[in-house]
C-alpha cells in the first residue's frame with residue numbers, strides 16, 4: 001500500500017466514524033452583563049474528532065467550552081451533548097458532566113486528597129463504583145499518564161506537569177466519551193509541557209473526542225482534525241490543519257498566526 | 264596574590280570554624296536574648312523581679328499560709344488571717360461540680376461523661392474505620408441518651424426508642440472498634456460473613472446490617488423498659504456539670520447549624536438567602552444576655568399556654584441560636600477562601616451540590632477555619648457563665664453563692680481562684696488541641 005492509499009483509507013475510516021454528531025451548538029449566544037462574549041456560535045463535533053480552538057486572549061474560547069458542560073450558562077441558542085439538550089434541568093446537566101471530562105489550566109486538583117483519592121472521588125460518589133474497582137481504574141489511568149508511583153502523594157507534593165497529568169487521569173476515571181481541555185499547558189514551565197502533550201497525543205490516538213483550547217500550534221498541527229479560530233466571540237475560520245496554517249483565509253487569522261508563530 | 268596556577272585558584276571551602284564561645288547552650292542563649300544591651304539587661308532584671316515577687320506572693324498566700332481543713336471561714340481567719348482558705352473550696356467542691364444535683368444520683372453525670380469519653384475515644388485509635396460516623400453518632404444520638412440519664416423519670420415511647428438507639432449505637436461502636444483492633448476487619452464485614460451476604464450484590468448488603476441493628480434495638484428496648492432512674496429536675500442541675508451541658512450542646516450544634524446557615528446565605532434561592540441573612544444579622548447584633556432574657560420571657564408568648572417550657576431548655580435554645588449565627592459567619596469566611604476552580608473541578612466531574620460541598624469544599628474550608636472555630640468554642644464556653652444572671656446555677660453562680668453562706672460569709676477570692684483554674688484548664692485544652700489539629704491536618708499539603 002502506498003502512502004497515498006493509506007491516507008485515503010484512513011480518511012474513509014474517519015468519515016465513517018465521523019458521521020455521528022456528539023456535540024452540537026446552534027446559534028449559541030452568551031452575554032456577561034452587557035458584554036456579548038459568544039456571538040451566534042454554530043458548531044458540530046463528530047464522534048472521535050479532535051478539535052483545537054485558538055484565538056487571541058479574551059476571544060471567548062474558555063467561555064465556549066465551559067458552556068459545553070454548563071460551567072457557564074448560555075442565554076440564547078441550543079447546545080446538545082450526546083443528543084441531550086443543556087437547559088436548567090439538573091438531571092441532564094449531571095448526566096452530561098459525568099460523560100464530559102474537563103481539564104483546567106490551573107489543574108484544580110483537590111489539595112486535601114491524595115492523588116489516588118482525587119481519581120476515585122467522582123467514580124465512587126457519582127457512579128457508585130465500589131472503592132476497589134475505582135482504585136483499579138484509577139491505577140490503570142495513572143499508569144497511562146505515567147505516574148502510578150505518585151498515587152499516595154498529595155497534589156501539593158507534585159510538579160506542575162505531574163499535577164496536570166493527574167488531572168487528566170482524574171477526568172479519564174469517569175470514562176468520559178468527550179474531553180475538554182482549557183489551555184492545559186499554559187500554566188506549566190516549558191520543560192513540563194511536552195510530558196502533558198504526550199499524554200494528550202496518546203489520548204487522541206485512542207479515539208477520544210477532544211476539544212482543546214491551546215496555543216501549542218505544534219500539537220494542533222499533529223493531532224487536530226479541525227482547527228477553529230475565534231476572535232471577539234465569533235468563529236472566524238475553521239479548517240483542517242494543513243489548510244489552516246498553509247492557506248489562512250481571513251486577515252484576522254493571518255495576523256494571529258503571524259504573531260503566534262513568530263514567537 | 265598573583266598566583267595564577269589553576270589548581271590553586273579553584274574554590275576550596277574552608278572548614279567551618281566552631282561557633283565562638285558563649286553563643287551556644289543556655290548561657291549563649293541568655294547572653295544573646297536577655298543581656299545583649301544595657302536596656303535589655305535592665306528589662307530582663309525588672310521582669311524577673313516582677314515575676315518572682317508575684318509568684319512568691321501567690322505561693323505564700325496559696326500554699327505556705329493556706330488553711331486546708333476548717334469548719335467555717337471564722338476558723339480559717341483565726342488560724343491564718345492572710346492565707347488562702349482552701350478549706351472552703353474543698354467543702355463546697357461537690358457543689359461546684361454538680362450544683363444541687365442529689366448526692367446519691369451524682370453517679371449519673373459521671374457515667375454520662377465516661378460514656379461520652381468512651382464514645383469519642385475510637386476517633387483517636389489507629390486502625391479503626393468509620394471515624395466520621397462515630398463522631399456523628401456522638402453528636403446526634405448521644406445527647407438523648409445522656410439527657411435521659413441526667414434527668415431520669417418517666418419516659419414515653421419515643422424517648423425509650425431514642426435511649427435504646429443510643430445504647431445500641433454505643434455497643435455497636437465498641438464491638439466495631441474491638442473487631443477492627445483484634446481482627447483488622449470492620450463489624451459490618453463480620454455481620455455480612457455470619458449472615459452469608461458477603462458474596463451477594465453490594466446493594467443487598469444493607470439489609471442484614473439494618474436487620475441486626477433492628478434486632479438489637481428491640482432487645483435493648485425490652486431490657487431497658489424496667490430501667491427508670493428517679494427524676495432529677497433541671498432546676499437542681501448546676502455547677503460545672505450545668506456549664507458543660509449548656510456549652511456542650513451549644514458547641515456541638517453550632518458547627519452543623521452554622522454550616523447550613525452559611526450555605527443558605529450563599530444560596531441562589533432568595534427566600535432561603537434572605538431568611539438566613541436576617542437570622543444571622545439579628546442574632547449577631549444582639550448581646551447574648553439579651554437573647555437569654557428574651558428566650559426566658561418571650562418564648563412562652565409564642566407557645567400555647569398549655570406548653571410549659573423548661574427554663575434550661577429555653578436557655579440552651581438561646582445559646583444554640585446565638586452560637587449558630589456566629590459560626591455561620593466563620594464558615595462563610597472559610598468558604599470564601601476556597602478557590603473557584605475547586606467548585607468547577609467538582610462540578611465538571613458531575614458531583615451535585617451537596618456532594619461537592621461535603622467532599623470537596625467543606626473539608627478544605629473547615630481545615631482553614633479550625634483556629635476560628637475553636638476560638639469561637641472557647642468564647643461560647645466562657646459566655647455560658649451569663650446564664651447565672653437569669654438564675655441558672657452554673658459554675659459561676661455556685662462560686663458566688665459561697666460568699667453568701669453564713670458559715671463561709673465573705674469567702675469569694677478562693678472560689679473564684681478555683682473557678683479561674685477550671686476555666687483555664689478547659690480553654691487551654693481546647694486551644695492546645697486545635698493547634699495540634701492544625702499541625703496534623705495540614706501536614707499532607709505543603710504547597711497548594
Ligand SMILES: Nc1ncnc2c1ncn2[C@@H]1O[C@H](COP(=O)(O)OP(=O)(O)OP(=O)(O)O)[C@@H](O)[C@H]1O
Pocket residue numbers: 032035037055056057058059060061062063064
Ligand atoms: N465571569 C465573567 N464575568 C464577566 N466577564 C467575563 C467572565 N468570564 C470571562 N469574562 C470576559 O469574557 C471574555 C472572554 O473570556 P474567556 O475567558 O472566554 O476568554 P479566552 O478566549 O479564554 O481568553 P484567554 O486566552 O485569556 O483565556 C473576556 O473579555 C473576559 O473578560
Ligand SMILES: [Mg+2]
Pocket residue numbers: 061062063182183
Ligand atoms: Mg481562557
